[in-house]
Amino acid sequence: MKFATSFLTAFTAFFSIFPTFAQASDMRSTVLKNAALDAGFLAAHETHVATNFELVLVGKTLFESRLLSLAEDIACASCHLDQFGSADGLPIAIGTEGTGVGAQRVVNGGDIVPRNTLPFWGRGGVGFNVFFWDGKVDSSSGKVKSQFGDHTPSHDPLVVAVHLPPVEVGEMVIDLDETKILQTESLSSADSLYTLIAERIEKDEEISLALAKAKEIEKDQIVFRDIAEAIAAFIRFNFRVKPTRFHEFVFGNTHLTDLEQKGGLLFYGRGGCSQCHNGPYFSDLEFHPVAFPQVGFGKNGFGVDYGRFNVTLSENDKYTFRTPPLLNVTKTAPYSHSGSTFQLSEAIRAHIDPLALIDTKTMSANARVEFYEKLKLWGSSATSGAVLTDEDIQAIEAFLHTLEYESEMQVNVVD
Ligand code: HEC
Ligand code: HEC
Known part of the structure; x- marks a missing residue:
């Protein structure tokens, strides 16, 4: 009898909690879909321009x-x-x-x-x-x-x-x-x-x-x-945009895994990513400083690339680069204008914790000065200030995997 009561209690408790779980998960999906739409995400076909x-x-x-x-x-x-x-x-x-x-x-x-x-x-x-x-x-x-x-x-x-x-x-x-x-x-x-x-x-x-x-x-x-x-x-x-799993989630009935959904919510929320990586291509097509390490050759000499400054010659544009679009980003390592990060997780970390990727002792004095200049700009930019754990970064990575699609035709290799 005792057993039966406690079983029943557990049973009813389970069924009263269950819809709450379902509702919570539905609510998270809705929040993510709305966040994407608010950030300018479009159905694939809406980005197409006709071609002959x-x-x-x-x-x-x-x-x-x-x-x-x-x-x-x-x-x-x-x-x-x-x-x-x-x-x-x-x-x-x-x-x-x-x-x-x-x-x-x-x-x-x-x-x-x-x-x-x-x-x-x-x-x-x-x-x-x-x-x-x-x-x-x-x-x-x-x-x-x-x-x-x-x-x-x-x-x-x-x-x-x-x-x-x-x-x-x-x-x-x-x-x-x-x-x-x-x-x-x-x-x-x-x-x-x-x-x-x-x-x-x-x-x-x-x-x-x-x-x-x-x-x-x-x-x-x-x-x-x-x-x-x-x-x-x-x-x-x-290379025109084709429906990715994320498109099918936002505009159709596809479900994302819990990890992908968590990553999406971080991307559009606490991670601050969509302040720059927004719109249908995940880029505002504007210029920002992110303190990626600069390795080897740069446009302005060894270890130096002034980015947008090379075009405008305006001091304010030093070390800024166009926000890279993120469709199929999982396929295009290494990352950043200088290709200095090989893992997607490192590319994400570079935005929020740039010193974690750098051993300043191995840098030349000149490269260090350049890096400090970049850090100054980064300190007042939208990427600094977020705290993301390794698990958070893993979730964002899982989310970025939902942005994959294939090209239409196969390009022949010409070496
Ligand atoms: C302030 C604007 C801004 C914010 C916020 C931002 N990014 Fe970026 N992101 C950039 C810029 C600019 C670059 C390229 C910088 C460079 O090459 O020096 C970049 C590079 C990247 C790259 C490398 C892409 C490639 O093709 O090389 C990834 C991946 C990325 N960002 C993901 C994220 C994620 C995830 C977040 C949130 C945690 C985020 N970004 C937040 C502007 C931003
Ligand atoms: C030696 C390797 C190389 C060859 C050959 C090459 N590219 Fe590129 N391509 C690059 C690099 C590196 C960049 C980035 C350069 C930059 O932004 O400063 C780039 C960028 C581009 C971009 C800009 C993409 C964007 O996101 O803004 C276009 C378009 C492009 N290439 C088209 C072509 C075409 C068309 C050809 C042949 C006529 C070509 N590329 C040949 C290496 C190459």
Whole structure:
């Protein structure tokens, strides 16, 4: 009898608690969904910009073609590879005179591009209008700002962005004495490179016929802008946002695990991540200082990269970088503009506890001074002040895994 009573008590207690659990979990889901929507998260299709499929297909061939590099030794696809989530798996890129894929490029050697390769997820979608780590192509004001000044080759910032790699020394322009004339990165040497590349493409029967047909022009009318438009169409289409598990959770009936949900709530809540990583691409497309370690080469010399300052020359922009979008971020290690963190957990930790990742004793005096400057800015930025435990970071990592999706087509490897 005693047993039966206590059993019943437990039984009724269980069933009176159970709905509370269910309600609490429902409530957490609703809070997370609303937080995402409030932070500008959109259904995948709402980010799509229409593309001409014929142009997309030629764009893919051009993306995989070495004809776009001065010495015909490297293609876009040498650094933007499927296996590394459309980046290259390296801290900083190795361009001309490099061979192989991923770590092989470091072993084989080659010219250094002093920034971490950016991936393409969502690039060129609705509202995606700031390109590169330092925003050197930016149409957020409604007008394309870039090194082309008033002579912008296009009003589509992605088309302008595609114009840059083929004229960048070390990236696709080989650094040799006999090519010095083309290595000034001035507008006129860029123009002569564009003419040279367009002539080469015109001579390639297959590509030029397909490109002319897609653009409804004659073969001999092809200019570099047509080539860039085709590659931009390919990037825009192939890497466009597709429904991730998180989309299916927010807009459908998919459940997240408890850990993913906890991570999502931290991301939009106490972790403060969505102050910058917001919108449909998880980036405000603005510039902020985060005290990531700077390893090896930087844009401004050994151990130094001033980021946005290189574009605006404004002191306030020193050490700031465009907030990186986070779709498929689980596939694109190493992280940050300098590729200084290999684990996703470290990249998250760098925001809130930068000293945990650094042994200042092993740094040069100069690198230490640079790092202190960065810490000062970080101290008053939105990333400092949050306390996240290892378990919290693990949960945020689990949440970031729900932002994965696949590209449309397979890019062929060109080493
Ligand atoms: C040597 C390796 C390398 C090659 C070759 C290369 N890229 Fe990149 N790509 C990079 C790096 C590194 C960055 C980041 C540079 C920066 O922001 O300063 C980048 C960034 C970009 C971006 C900006 C993405 C964003 O999030 O803003 C675009 C677009 C791009 N590349 C397109 C191309 C195209 C098109 C080609 C071929 C014409 C190409 N890349 C060739 C390494 C490479
Ligand atoms: C103040 C704005 C800001 C906040 C808040 C912020 N981030 Fe970032 N995040 C950035 C910027 C800027 C970078 C790139 C910095 C650099 O390369 O030097 C970055 C880099 C990253 C990267 C590396 C991505 C890559 O492709 O290299 C990850 C992952 C990341 N943030 C996740 C988070 C998470 C998780 C949080 C919350 C704990 C967070 N961020 C909070 C601005 C922010």
